Amino acid sequence: MQILGVILVALVSVRLLQSIIAAVQSHSNARHRTQRTLQLLDEQIAAVQALRVQRESQQMHWNGYRKFKLSKKIKEARDVCSFYLVPHDGKPLPRYLPGQFVTFRFQVPDPNKGQMKSVVRCYSLSEAPREQYYRITVKRVPPPARTNIPPGLISNYLHDQVNVGDLLDLQAPRGEFSLDPANSKPVVLIGGGVGVTPVLSIANAILESETGNDVWFLYGVRCGEDHAMRDHLRQLEQKHENFHLHVRYSQPGENDLCERDYDTSGHIDINLIKSLVKVTNLDFYICGPPQMMDSIVTGLRDWGVAEDHIHREAFGRATLSKVANKDETQLKHDKLDSKKTLSIQFNRSNRNLTWDGSHNCLLDLALEAGINIDSGCRAGSCGSCEIAVKSGEVGCRVEPGINIDKGSCLACISYPKSELILDA
Numbered sequence: 001m002q003i004l005g006v007i008l009v010a011l012v013s014v015r016l017l018q019s020i021i022a023a024v025q026s027h028s029n030a031r032h033r034t035q036r037t038l039q040l041l042d043e044q045i046a047a048v049q050a051l052r053v054q055r056e057s058q059q060m061h062w063n064g065y066r067k068f069k070l071s072k073k074i075k076e077a078r079d080v081c082s083f084y085l086v087p088h089d090g091k092p093l094p095r096y097l098p099g100q101f102v103t104f105r106f107q108v109p110d111p112n113k114g115q116m117k118s119v120v121r122c123y124s125l126s127e128a129p130r131e132q133y134y135r136i137t138v139k140r141v142p143p144p145a146r147t148n149i150p151p152g153l154i155s156n157y158l159h160d161q162v163n164v165g166d167l168l169d170l171q172a173p174r175g176e177f178s179l180d181p182a183n184s185k186p187v188v189l190i191g192g193g194v195g196v197t198p199v200l201s202i203a204n205a206i207l208e209s210e211t212g213n214d215v216w217f218l219y220g221v222r223c224g225e226d227h228a229m230r231d232h233l234r235q236l237e238q239k240h241e242n243f244h245l246h247v248r249y250s251q252p253g254e255n256d257l258c259e260r261d262y263d264t265s266g267h268i269d270i271n272l273i274k275s276l277v278k279v280t281n282l283d284f285y286i287c288g289p290p291q292m293m294d295s296i297v298t299g300l301r302d303w304g305v306a307e308d309h310i311h312r313e314a315f316g317r318a319t320l321s322k323v324a325n326k327d328e329t330q331l332k333h334d335k336l337d338s339k340k341t342l343s344i345q346f347n348r349s350n351r352n353l354t355w356d357g358s359h360n361c362l363l364d365l366a367l368e369a370g371i372n373i374d375s376g377c378r379a380g381s382c383g384s385c386e387i388a389v390k391s392g393e394v395g396c397r398v399e400p401g402i403n404i405d406k407g408s409c410l411a412c413i414s415y416p417k418s419e420l421i422l423d424a
C-alpha cells in the first residue's frame with residue numbers, strides 16, 4: 001500500500017512537473033514570440049525612419065552651387081584652419097556620409113590677366129554629419145622648396161582672404177570614400193597630415209552612433225606644431241573604450257614629449273598597423289600624402305587584406321594609382337592603349353594636339369597646351385572637368401566616382417583609345 005502511495009505521489013509529481021515545464025515553455029515561447037515581434041517592430045520603425053531621413057535628405061539635396069556663409073574660422077595647428085559654413089538661405093542641410101567632400105567654386109583674382117577667374121576645389125568634410133553646418137579643415141600649401149611652382153592658390157586665399165561673414169559657393173557633398181556608421185564594422189582609420197580630415201569625420205560619426213564597433217585611429221604628422229585636433233582626439237580616447245588612438249610623429253620637435261604628445265616616432269607603416277590591429281578582415285580607410293597611401297596600400301595587400309576592404313581618398317593627380325575594381329586584363333589592355341600616338345582635336349579652342357602617352361590624362365594634355373578646362377578633385381570625383389566627346393573613344397584610369405552623361409568623359413581620369421574630337 002505504501003509502495004502504491006509512493007508511486008502515486010511520484011506519478012502526480014511527474015505530471016505536475018510536466019505541466020510546470022509545459023507552462024514555463026509556453027510562457028518562454030510566448031516571451032520569445034513577443035521579443036521577436038518587438039524586434040521586428042523595431043526593425044520596421046528603423047527602416048521607415050531611415051527611409052524618411054533618406055527622402056528628406058534627397059529633398060534637401062541641391063544641384064549646382066548654393067551660397068554658404070563662413071560662420072567660424074578656427075586655427076587647429078600651424079597653417080591648418082577649420083572653416084564652419086552655414087547655408088545662406090537658412091534652410092536645413094542634407095545628411096551626408098562621413099568621409100565625403102564638398103566642391104567649392106571661388107572667384108579669385110587672376111594675376112596674369114588682371115581680372116577675376118573661377119577656380120574649383122574639393123575639400124573633405126572634417127566633422128560628423130551635422131544638420132546646421134559643414135566644416136572643412138584646410139592646410140595652407142606653401143610653395144615647394146627649390147622650384148618656381150607657386151604656393152597653393154586656394155588654400156592661401158582661404159587662410160588670408162576669406163573672413164567670417166563672407167559668402168562661398170558650394171556643391172552638395174559627395175564621394176565614395178565614406179561609410180554608413182549604422183551599417184559599419186570595426187574599422188582602421190589612417191590619416192597623414194591634413195589628410196586626417198575625412199577619417200576624423202568617419203571616426204566622429206561612428207563614435208556618435210554608439211554602435212560600439214572598434215575604431216583604430218592611426219595619425220601620422222611631422223611634429224607637435226602640425227598635430228591638429230590633438231585635444232579632441234585625446235578626449236575621444238578617454239570617453240570611448242572602443243576608440244584606439246595611435247599618434248606617430250615623423251620629426252618630433254624639441255618640446256614634443258613621447259607618450260604625452262605622441263605614441264611613437266617614424267612613419268606609419270604596415271608593421272605598426274599589424275602590431276596594433278592584428279587581423280586583416282577589417283575595413284581600412286587611408287588618406288594622406290600619396291607616398292604614404294601607396295606604401296600602406298601595398299603593405300595591406302601583401303598582408304592579405306581583401307581589395308574591397310581597402311579604401312583610399314583620391315584627391316589630386318598623384319593619388320590616382322588606386323585601381324577601383326577594374327578587371328585586370330582590361331586594365332593591361334587600357335595601359336597599352338594609353339601609349340598610342342593619337343590626334344586629339346579640341347574643337348571649341350580650335351586646337352589639334354598629339355597624344356603620345358607622356359601625359360597622365362586629357363586634362364594634363366589640354367592644360368599644358370593652354371586650353372582651359374575647369375577641374376577640381378583631379379580624381380574623377382567632382383565632375384568639374386566633364387567634357388563631351390564628339391567622336392572617338394576614351395578610357396578611364398579609375399572608375400569615375402560620379403555618374404556622367406553618356407558621350408562625355410571626365411578629362412582628369414581619361415585618356416584616348418582612338419583619335420578624338422572633344423567639345424573643349
Ligand SMILES: NC(=O)C1=CN([C@@H]2O[C@H](COP(=O)(O)OP(=O)(O)OC[C@H]3O[C@@H](n4cnc5c(N)ncnc54)[C@H](OP(=O)(O)O)[C@@H]3O)[C@@H](O)[C@H]2O)C=CC1
Pocket residue numbers: 123124137138139192193194195196197198220221222223226249250251267268269287288289290291292293295313315316
Ligand atoms: N581634405 C584634405 O585637405 C585632404 C588632403 N589630402 C592630402 O593629404 C596630404 C597631407 O598633406 P600634409 O599635411 O602636407 O602632409 P605632410 O607632408 O605634412 O605629411 C604628413 C605625414 O606623413 C608622413 N609621410 C611622408 N611620406 C610617408 C610615407 N611614405 N609613409 C608614411 N608616412 C609618410 C610625413 O613624414 P615626413 O616628415 O617624412 O614628410 C608626415 O609625418 C596631402 O597630400 C593632401 O593632398 C588628401 C585628401 C583630403
